[in-house]
Amino acid sequence: MTRSEFITVTALILFGAFLLGWLASWLVHRLARPARTDMTELDRMAHQMHEAEEAREAMLAVLEDRTARLTTAQAELQTAMEGLRDSRNEIEELRDYIERALARR
Numbered sequence: 001m002t003r004s005e006f007i008t009v010t011a012l013i014l015f016g017a018f019l020l021g022w023l024a025s026w027l028v029h030r031l032a033r034p035a036r037t038d039m040t041e042l043d044r045m046a047h048q049m050h051e052a053e054e055a056r057e058a059m060l061a062v063l064e065d066r067t068a069r070l071t072t073a074q075a076e077l078q079t080a081m082e083g084l085r086d087s088r089n090e091i092e093e094l095r096d097y098i099e100r101a102l103a104r105r
Contacts, residue, residue, distance in 0.1 A: 001009075034042070
């Protein structure tokens with residue numbers, strides 16, 4: 001075998017290996033590619049997930065609003081309870097004063 005024949009045979013073998021590799025790659029991608037029904041299902045699931053995330057964010061906003069209102073209402077209740085306690089103490093003091101004033105007569 002001469003040098004030029006060796007180079008030609010080697011080139012043909014390498015080209016054949018390249019073609020086989022390319023064919024195998026194409027076949028793998030063809031078989032591994034999801035079907036259109038799978039893609040439609042994935043798109044539908046992605047859309048549902050997006051809607052669920054939006055609903056979650058909306059619910060979190062509502063929860064934050066209600067928590068803020070509850071905190072405000074609790075603060076107002078605490079203030080009202082303190083005012084009521086002060087008023088009761090003042091009423092007791094006035095009753096005691098009135099009883100002492102009536103007892104002096």
